[in-house]
Amino acid sequence: MRKDVLIIGGGATGAGIARDLALRGVDCLLLEMGDYCHGASGGNHGLLHSGARYVVKDPSSASECAAENVILKRIAPFCIEDTGGLFVSLPEDDAAFADIFVGSCRSAGVPVNELTPKEALASEPGLSPRLVRCLMLNDGSVDPFSLVQANVDDARAAGASIINHCAVTGMTVEDGKVSRVEVRDRRVLHTTISPEVVVNAAGAWVSEIAQMAGCNISMGLDQGSMLVLDGRHCCHVINRLRPPSNGDISVPNHTSTILGTTSRPASSPEDTTVLREDVDLLVRETSAMLPSLRDRRIIRTYGGVRPLLGGGGREASRSFAIFNDEGAENLISVAGGKLTTYRLMAEKVTDRVCGMLGASSKCRTHLESLGRPVGGKGGSISLTRLERKYGRKASSIDTSDPRVVCSCEQVLRSEVIAVMKAGDALTLADVMHRTRAGMGYCQGFDCSLSVLEVMMEEKGIEPLPSLMEFLQERGRGLEQVTGDQLRQEMLRQYVLRGVYGLEGKE
Ligand SMILES: Cc1cc2nc3c(=O)[nH]c(=O)nc-3n(C[C@H](O)[C@H](O)[C@H](O)COP(=O)(O)OP(=O)(O)OC[C@H]3O[C@@H](n4cnc5c(N)ncnc54)[C@H](O)[C@@H]3O)c2cc1C
Structure with missing residues (x-):
């Protein structure tokens, strides 16, 4: 497969780079080994920084956050x-x-x-x-899942190819350049890609990816x-x-x-x-x-x-850096930064990539709203709530069907259907990331079966592994609670395993 640019990592930074490149007319492919937000973009505090937290010790990060805060509120209000x-x-x-x-x-x-x-x-x-x-x-x-998904959707609409559940497993370097990248897909595809430029936006995995090309990045x-x-x-x-x-x-x-x-x-x-x-x-x-x-x-x-750049801990800078090792001159790595500054990081990386490709178009991601219209059916329920959740993509949801599958988060059956039709949600957790089903009070223990049923109707997915994976992941998040709540959670796990017939299955 040939692509001008391969982006490794589907967190905020990688998705932002894909959007920026695509809006500048550059042919690119993004690969993410899990679902989007598998890394820190799905494991953060969801604070859109004003910059104040870093203002005393790290004023340049603070100024970056302050400027990006204003831009993100304008381009991604939903x-x-x-x-x-x-x-x-x-x-x-x-x-x-x-x-x-x-x-x-x-x-x-x-x-x-x-x-x-x-x-x-x-x-x-x-x-x-x-x-x-x-x-x-x-x-x-800020809702990082929604923000990253909006970048993915926009990048695709502008021509980028984006594949989740698809890991980069190795690289070949010839004459000081990455010549081939090996890829393993959850859908059992193994393939090789030969891009002009490789962007390593793998977050905490940035050093591991650089190592595949024989480069050292110390974070x-x-x-x-x-x-x-x-x-x-x-x-x-x-x-x-x-x-x-x-x-x-x-x-x-x-x-x-x-x-x-x-x-x-x-x-x-x-x-x-x-x-x-x-x-x-x-x-x-x-x-x-x-x-x-x-x-x-x-x-x-x-x-x-x-x-973190320069070691770890509270003292380390929250700024970001771009690396371009001469051992693999077409590999650009980016690391550090904040969710709040992802767009700026993407802009700086995309400028570098365009420089390498001889492309002259300028960044527009700070000007163009996220969330392109996709067209769809109107209905009896107000679109306002869905627009707040999905941006303009809400118009693809059939609001004439009032059935709710997740009562904690008030997720409609038709939201799950719209997500399944989009094609890249393979597991229950993927649907949760896109709709918030299972993210509320019951943590999916009450709604997972209903969501799974809709998923199975839409696509012939294998229910048991998806359910096990989802419940294990949700259960892991409760391991550290104590007292009465711990007793209640254990009872709930026990009941669920019985009801869903999961006993003895790992
Ligand atoms: C505890 C914590 C709290 C935070 N709180 C905030 C906050 O409140 N506000 C804020 O602005 N920032 C916050 N941050 C920082 C913010 O989360 C990160 O800066 C941002 O999400 C980084 O995005 P990223 O895309 O660079 O990295 P990631 O989101 O980690 O994305 C990297 C992606 O690369 C993928 N990948 C890795 N290896 C491969 C491979 N071989 N093949 C394919 N894909 C691969 C991973 O699966 C991952 O999805 C927090 C971070 C942490 C850890």
């Missing part, structure tokens, strides 16, 4: 809740830090406003009355944990006004609240395990700002791995 962010300090926090923070925001171009404690409590009643200072910033809540790997609480317990993103530490942030997200994050060295890109101590720490630290969080039900825990 993926973003423009909640605003509050930074609150408590009596035990260093009082001098707040002044340094405000000064740093002003010099980095990050807009900031101070509220009195009374104003803060009026706009966010769940805040601790112990709060000392409160600053308002432009943080928001720190850093694991972070998050907890999902049932229900929204704050209106704004709530941040602790102190130097970045563990358990600083609470993000309202769809029907839930996400608490995060932590930071510890990761042994590999797959080392996403959430530790028991992470759960305790996150509840303790975030409930200092929002006391009611202490008693809320944890419906899931999950983790992600950050590739």
Whole structure:
């Protein structure tokens, strides 16, 4: 197979590069070994940064975030809740830090406003009355699955080829260039591709991919944990006004609240395990700002791995870098950065690729809205909710069918059908990423069978492996809960295995 550009990795960065290249008229193919968002793009906190979090220690990352925050709110409003962010300090926090923070925001171009404690409590009643200072910033809540999918859809509409569940397994380098790339597809296809340029956007796997071409990229790997609480317990993103530490942030997200994050060295890109101590720490630290969080039900825990420039930990820069080793001159690798800055990273990489190909077209991703119209049926249910979820792609959903398959997240049967018709959802988890079915209170334990039934009607998929994979993955996210909830979860797992006939099957 021939393609001008092969992109490895279907997270936000890879999908953003595919969109940018396609909009500039460059022929490209993106391969993702799992589903889109298999890596950090599906394992992050969902905070659209205002830049403030990095403003004291890493002002250039802060300025990048501030600029991209404005662009993303404009081009992808359906993926973003423009909640605003509050930074609150408590009596035990260093009082001098707040002044340094405000000064740093002003010099980095990050807009900031101070509220009195009374104003803060009026706009966010769940805040601790112990709060000392409160600053308002432009943080928001972003749905990474929806954002990445919109990039994938747009890239395809502009001519890119994009294949998920398809891993790059090896490379051949000849005369200082990658000449062949070997690929293994979940649908049992093994093939070889010979692109002009290879873009390595493999996130935490960036060093492994570079190694396939004999290049060395040294990145720190850093694991972070998050907890999902049932229900929204704050209106704004709530941040602790102190130097970045563990358990600083609470993000309202769809029907839930996400608490995060932590930071510890990761042994590999797959080392996403959430530790028991992470759960305790996150509840303790975030409930200092929002006391009611202490008693809320944890419906899931999950983790992600950050590739960080210059080692790991809270001190490492959140900026990104582009690598082009002379041992494989047509291989461009990109790593670091944030979900918030994915578009900027994609723009810089695409500029480099276009330079190598002699293509002169300019970037348009900051100007053109994400989510192209695809045409479809109108119906009796208001499209507004679906448009908020899918952007203009909502018009492909048959809203005349009111049947709901996932009651926690109010997912319509016709949403699942539309996703299946799009063709790249192979598993129950893939459908969940695209529709949010199974992401709510019951974590898929009540709705997985109904969703599977629709999937089987649309495509002859093998139900048992998909169901097992999905329930195992959802169950893993609850391993660290304790007390009554643990007992309830164990009973639920036991009942489900009996009802679905999964006992003894691994
Ligand atoms: C705990 C945590 C919390 C975070 N919170 C935030 C936040 O709140 N806000 C924010 O802006 N940023 C946040 N980030 C950072 C953000 O998630 C990442 O910067 C961003 O998602 C990186 O996207 P990416 O596409 O570069 O990498 P990834 O999303 O990791 O994508 C890389 C992809 O490459 C694929 N891949 C790897 N090897 C192969 C192969 N051989 N063949 C094919 N495909 C392959 C992987 O499957 C993966 O999908 C957080 C990160 C972590 C870990």
